[in-house]
Amino acid sequence: MSVPSIPEPVASFIVAVNNHDEQAFLDAFTKTGAVDDWGRTFTGRQQINAWSDREFIGSQGKLTVEEVDDKGARVAVIGDWRSNHANGRSKFVFDIEGDKLAKMTIREG
Template identity: 25%
Template structure:
């Protein structure tokens, strides 16, 4: 069973996941702080380059399976045109209503 993005507990995470699933690059980056950072499988990455490659150019999509830590941690099935589908984990840091960091990787 999946959780609808519009039912996620944290508003900043909800905005980010909704924008990702809508392939709305502007809304996605609007949900982040200007100095936001991210990591993939434990390695820090260039956020814009990673998002272009792993989300927007490849039609990334998150189907959330569960959330914890007041909505700041997700387990989800993530898919894109490059890698297909895989179970992933996502952890978010939120500051002033926007995501300042996210960490993702295989679950």
């Protein structure tokens, strides 16, 4: 199976996540960026970092991309998420602002 083409800044973000690079993960977001994890919203670097320490980078997560839907300012990625916190097929929707992520929304894939 071929890996779908992933546009920037989402591609670099996924590399940072899979490498467990907390700094690059946080730097991918705008200053007012947000994460919506199944209806729980975390806004700003401090909240995103606290959430990630428990459930994302801190849980040694890895995303294997299966599908990409590129709509320009909104990119949806469906893939297999594996971590010490949660596992399974998930959909990640990224709202892009310039070269940063304004929001990442996580739902069932």
